[in-house]
Amino acid sequence: MSEQNIPVIDIKSLYGMDRQEIARTASLIGDACRGIGFFYIKGHGLSLDDIEALFATSRDFFALAEDVKKQVEISPSTGNRGYVPMRGEALDPSKPADLKEAFNIGLELAADDPELVTGARFRALNLWPDQPGFRETMLDYFETALDIGRRLHMAFATELGLDADHFEDKLDRPLATLRLLHYPPQRGVVEDGQMGAGAHTDYGCVTLLLTDEVGGLEVRTRTGDWIKAPYIPGAFVCNIGDCLMRWTNDTYVSTPHRVVSPAGRERYSIAFFLDPNPDAIVECLPTCSGPGNPARYDPIRGDDYLESRLNPTYKASGLA
Numbered sequence: 001m002s003e004q005n006i007p008v009i010d011i012k013s014l015y016g017m018d019r020q021e022i023a024r025t026a027s028l029i030g031d032a033c034r035g036i037g038f039f040y041i042k043g044h045g046l047s048l049d050d051i052e053a054l055f056a057t058s059r060d061f062f063a064l065a066e067d068v069k070k071q072v073e074i075s076p077s078t079g080n081r082g083y084v085p086m087r088g089e090a091l092d093p094s095k096p097a098d099l100k101e102a103f104n105i106g107l108e109l110a111a112d113d114p115e116l117v118t119g120a121r122f123r124a125l126n127l128w129p130d131q132p133g134f135r136e137t138m139l140d141y142f143e144t145a146l147d148i149g150r151r152l153h154m155a156f157a158t159e160l161g162l163d164a165d166h167f168e169d170k171l172d173r174p175l176a177t178l179r180l181l182h183y184p185p186q187r188g189v190v191e192d193g194q195m196g197a198g199a200h201t202d203y204g205c206v207t208l209l210l211t212d213e214v215g216g217l218e219v220r221t222r223t224g225d226w227i228k229a230p231y232i233p234g235a236f237v238c239n240i241g242d243c244l245m246r247w248t249n250d251t252y253v254s255t256p257h258r259v260v261s262p263a264g265r266e267r268y269s270i271a272f273f274l275d276p277n278p279d280a281i282v283e284c285l286p287t288c289s290g291p292g293n294p295a296r297y298d299p300i301r302g303d304d305y306l307e308s309r310l311n312p313t314y315k316a317s318g319l320a
C-alpha cells in the first residue's frame with residue numbers, strides 16, 4: 001500500500017464474531033498503522049444523523065457568550081477538562097498560539113470516586129455549561145467513541161500477534177478526552193506561521209476525529225510531503241498517537257498533522273483522544289522486540305506519559 005494514501009477501512013467485522021473477518025480488518029488497520037499512521041473508518045454504527053446532532057450541540061456551545069463559556073474554563077485544577085479559549089494553546093510551541101477554541105470532557109466520575117477523592121492526576125469532575133441536552137449528548141458520545149477505540153485496540157492486538165483482549169484492562173478507566181473544536185474564520189492579521197492547529201503528533205494511543213465539510217486537516221507523509229485528509233461523510237479519521245508508537249516500539253507510527261485555518265470559513269471538529277489507564281505500564285509489547293530490535297524506551301505509567309506531553313502545549317497560556 002502506498003504511504004501517500006490514507007486508506008478507508010470498513011470495521012463492521014469488529015462488531016461480530018467471525019475471526020477470519022476480524023483478522024482481515026485487523027491486517028488492513030495494521031498496514032495503515034505501520035505506514036502512514038492514519039486511516040478512515042466506516043461501518044462503526046454511528047449514523048450521519050448522530051454525527052450531525054453532535055455538531056449541532058458543539059455549534060450551540062461555541063455560540064454562547066464568552067463570559068458564559070468562561071464559567072467552565074479549564075484551569076490547573078480541572079484535570080484537562082473545560083473550555084479552552086481562543087489562543088489558549090499552541091500545539092506547535094515554536095509557533096504563535098492556535099486560532100481555535102475548544103471544550104474538553106474526560107471520564108465521568110462520581111463525586112465519591114476514590115481517585116477523585118485522593119486527588120489523582122487528570123481526575124476531576126466534568127464541567128457542564130448551562131446548555132440543555134449538552135451533558136447527555138457529550139456523555140453518550142464519549143461512551144460510543146470509547147467503545148470504537150477499544151474495538152480498534154482489539155484489532156491492534158490481533159494484528160500485533162497478542163491476545164485480542166490484551167489492551168482491555170489497560171483501557172477500562174482511560175485518560176480519554178472528548179474535545180469539541182471550533183476554528184473561527186480568519187479575520188484581520190494572522191501572525192506568521194499561525195495555524196488553526198500547529199503541526200503536532202497526538203499524545204495518546206489513538207485519536208478518532210470527526211470533521212465538517214470545510215476541510216483543512218493535513219497529514220505529513222514519511223517523505224515529508226503534506227497531503228490533505230479530505231472530509232468523508234460519516235467516516236472518522238483515525239490516527240496513532242505517540243503513546244501507542246512507544247508501546248509498540250515504533251512499529252506503529254504517530255504522524256505529524258496540522259489544521260490550516262480556513263480562509264473566511266468557520267470550521268468545527270470533534271476529537272476523541274484515547275490514552276490508557278493512569279496506572280497502565282506502557283512498555284515494549286512482547287511481540288514488538290526481538291534480536292536486532294531491542295526495546296527503545298523505558299517503561300512509563302500512562303499518567304506520567306500524558307503529563308510529560310500536555311504541559312508544553314498549554315505553557316504559553318498558563319491555563320492548565
Ligand SMILES: O=C(O)CCC(=O)C(=O)O
Nearest residue numbers: 181197211217259269271
Ligand atoms: O481539528 C482537527 O481536524 C484536528 C485537530 C487535531 O489534530 C488535534 O486537536 O489534535
Ligand SMILES: [Fe+2]
Nearest residue numbers: 200201202257
Ligand atoms: Fe491532532
